[in-house]
Amino acid sequence: MSEPLIRAEGVTKVFRQGELEVHALRGVDLTVGVGEFSALAGPSGCGKTTLLNLIGALDEPSGGVLSVAGQDVTQLARGDAADFRLDHVGFVFQAYNLVPVLTAYENAEFTLLLRGASREERRTVVEPLLERVGLGGLFERKPHELSGGQQQRVAVVRALATSPSIVLADEPTANLDSTASAGLLDLMLELNQELGTTFLFATHDELVLERAKRVVRMLDGRVDEDIWD
């Protein structure tokens, strides 16, 4: 078997809050393969976001082995971490995803702009993607002129524009009603199938768990159950 996309072995994370030590992850073992559409589930505070952030090189583990897309992400310098994220990871967060003063189109092309893609290159990637997620005709809108679901779709396009190894989505539906949530998730599932992009969610939204091909249940900073569809 080839190297998995994500390989975590005994990953721990301890947050220090003054005198207090919070053991957010107590030894996580997990592998994620290319093309998966999987979700980290579990009660609030069990460590989903923490694990997702470590995988996305937004933070460093306290111990253990963690490699993503063949790269050791346990000790990246700030600038290197940013470059790693730009090259390999797409993010969709719960809220505040978009820059308020940029249009939908400008937000969507942001990551490609950071990569130094030309205007033409950006256009050929971003335009079809925006059309694909149902935002044709809304390119010039500012985020506050879009619905919550539409904003999340822009974030999805921004995440996919760089053809990342993995899209990490932390509670992407938490601020949406069930119709908008279902629409967004169906779209992400379709994109997963069409493009083969790996998706990893952190959520306790049933709508996500219904669609996920694999649900990794966490409890107290450990993997409790790993259920394949």
Place this chain on the structure above:
Amino acid sequence: MNLSVRLGIRNLARHRWRSILTLGGVAAAVALMVWTLAFVDGWLDLMVRGATAVETGQVQVHSRAYADQPRVYRSFHADDAFLDTLTALSEVDAAAPRVKLAGLVGNERTSQVARLLGVDPTRETETTAVAEGVVEGRWLSGSPADLTRPREVVLGRGLARQLRVAPGDELVVFLEAADGSLGNDLLQVVGVLETGNSMVDRGTAYMHIEDAQWVAALDGEIHEVALRTADPELAPLAAAAVAARLEALDGAGLPEEEGLVAQPWQELLPGLSQILSVSRESYLFMYLMVYLVAAVGILNTQRMSAQERRREFGVLVAVGLAPRRLLGILVVEALVLGMLGALAGGLVGGVISWWHATAGLDLSVFTDQGGFSYMGVVFEGRIFARMSAAAVAQPVLVMLVVAVLSGLWPAWVASRIEPAPTIAGRT
């Protein structure tokens, strides 16, 4: 458009009132500096002109010994041909020969120590503005009075007042002549001067150069040639050109140690020259005061703006914006803020300065007397600012530097953001 510039402009537009306040502050600072530079330049111009135009001229020629220490016997020979050689220089517009004496002037009631300047009335008028200062009577006539009559004299107003004389009155002069004898003569007041140069107005008497040479036994020799040049700023260059010409003339026939020297007003009036450089240095202090306020404004605005956008920055860094690039974006934002403000300020300051350069500024704004005297120069009526490209460009450019420097710290702080806790709302 560049991403940084785009973000900068749109974020300014987003917080319209805060931006307008900051921009207004920046613009006001720049406009104030532009106006100050133009006004002080105009003021210094006026001072230089006031100090040099009435008597000194822009360059003077003396014998080396006289320049060292003025003595009535340290004179030199200068005929029309010599003066014409000097005016032939492109740097020199006009030349006036002078005899400079000190003596006692008086009548049966009172007497005063006075400076006596023997001048060629025509050449003096071409070289200095002294004749324009005649307020009573007239300037010296073209040639000396008939030998049967008293010698013509024009008095500074202060001297005339102290002697209680008016045009038509007679005076007697006593002085030490070049040969050590006591010279004396009968004078008749033909005019009274008020020039704005207090040295001239308070204690100087002008007479025909031939009369002065006769009473001081100078035998056709003079003490000084005053030269007029077009641009007072360039007087040192003109002095150098004159010196070169004097060298070529072999010191007008004088032995080496008694050769002639040419000095610009900057050397002749070191006090004024110093005032000028001190005034220019005080710009620096002014910049410091005025721009410090603007800098604090920019810094505050950028700090607030960055604070409000923490989560936005958190997400951008998360999706791959390198911290160094974020720093760059925020510095450019500060620069955009500074640039818009500086251009507006440069425009406003430029227009006001242009107005004051064209129409002048009524000095009664400052004093109820409508004028005042400083460094021997009387300022009256209107003072004109001097507009120059540099006086507008410098404050604008300095503000751009200030904007970048003030934006640096907030940008640095913002670029140190920790994306994970920021997005989670933990900070």
